[in-house]
């Protein structure tokens with residue numbers, strides 16, 4: 001397991017946001033990937049929520065290693081044939097919640113800011129370590145396991161969904177081949 005959370009990377013993202021840049025490349029804050037599992041280890045006690053034909057599950061925030069940045073993950077299943085789009089995310093704990101993806105460049109994981117995330121019709125959108133994620137910059141309070149983070153997800157078709165994401169110990173977010181969560185990680 002590698003934890004390459006980069007404080008400098010967070011500062012770069014914040015600076016780029018101020019500068020109005022759409023795409024920024026910064027060092028990855030999570031070197032973890034989940035090949036073969038679809039990238040979404042299930043987490044015990046994770047949040048669920050529904051809005052129209054959208055159902056959110058496995059929502060959580062791994063307890064961050066830094067006070068300056070945290071990541072959030074969830075899956076949204078769309079039971080409608082009509083596609084939707086996650087446009088943006090807001091939270092009372094941060095004035096800057098971004099949508100990020102991770103790509104591999106020159107063998108190193110790198111984060112890239114993305115402006116929206118599609119939710120396919122009769123399909124799902126999955127945010128997971130090593131893949132797409134929410135990036136919560138400079139939370140107004142220290143996020144510790146047992147705490148929760150309210151986020152409001154704004155979708156183009158369905159509207160806004162507010163959900164409380166639990167902050168969980170980092171060990172709880174490992175895949176089923178790393179540690180038993182009691183839930184399993186089959187997909």
Ligand SMILES: [Cu+2]
Nearest residue numbers: 029100111135
């Ligand atoms: Cu990120």
